[in-house]
Amino acid sequence: MAANSLEIIDMDNGKMFICPDYFDISIVSDAKNIFKGLLDEKPETISLDTKKMESIDTAAMQLLFVFINDAKKKGININFQIDDDSLCRTASVLGLSKHLGLNCE
Numbered sequence: 001m002a003a004n005s006l007e008i009i010d011m012d013n014g015k016m017f018i019c020p021d022y023f024d025i026s027i028v029s030d031a032k033n034i035f036k037g038l039l040d041e042k043p044e045t046i047s048l049d050t051k052k053m054e055s056i057d058t059a060a061m062q063l064l065f066v067f068i069n070d071a072k073k074k075g076i077n078i079n080f081q082i083d084d085d086s087l088c089r090t091a092s093v094l095g096l097s098k099h100l101g102l103n104c105e
Contacts, residue, residue, distance in 0.1 A: 004020045004021060004022055004026070004027055005020060006018075006020060006027065006030055006031055006034055008034065008038070011045070011047065013043075013044050013045050014043035014044045014045030014046055014047065014076075014077075015038055015041070015043045015045075015046050015047070016046070016047040016048075016049055016081075017034065017035075017038070017046060017047070017048050017049065018049045018052070019048060019049060019050045019052070019053040019056075019087075020052075020053065021052055021053060021054050021055075022053075022054060022055050023053055023055070023056040023057070023060040024055070024056070024057040024059065024060055025057055025059040025060070027060075028059045028060055028063050031060070031063055032063055035063070035067040035070075038071075039067070039070055039071060039074060039076070042074055042075075042076060043076065044076070044077060045076065045077040045078075045079060046071060046076055046077070046078055046079070047078075047079040047080070047081055048064075048078065048079070048080050048081070049081040050080060050081065050082050050083075050086070050087045051081055051082070051083040053086055053087060054086055055086050055090075056086060056087055056090050057090075058090075058094065061090055061091065061094055061096060064100065065096055065099060065100060068099075068100055068101065078101065080100075080101075080102060082102075082104075085104065087102070087104075088102055088104030091104065092104060
């Protein structure tokens with residue numbers, strides 16, 4: 001997988017979105033289309049794997065925020081798989097940790 005490629009993996013109870021190494025404005029449009037497709041499928045759970053993500057910019061964070069809110073409205077469970085703190089750090093600076101459902105402490 002290339003550093004900024006977007007990947008979806010089928011799981012038993014839903015789908016997993018593998019976040020790119022650098023989740024930034026250059027791929028937000030492509031990610032938005034993928035997220036729209038995931039919301040249309042309405043899987044039970046969507047996992048967001050951020051283990052390899054080195055950075056996320058404000059545009060990508062805004063997209064995640066909207067995606068998570070839309071998923072919740074549709075009754076889709078969102079899980080994060082976090083090993084690195086880049087998502088937590090950016091969410092904290094933007095005041096979005098609680099809104100994204102992150103427990104980054």
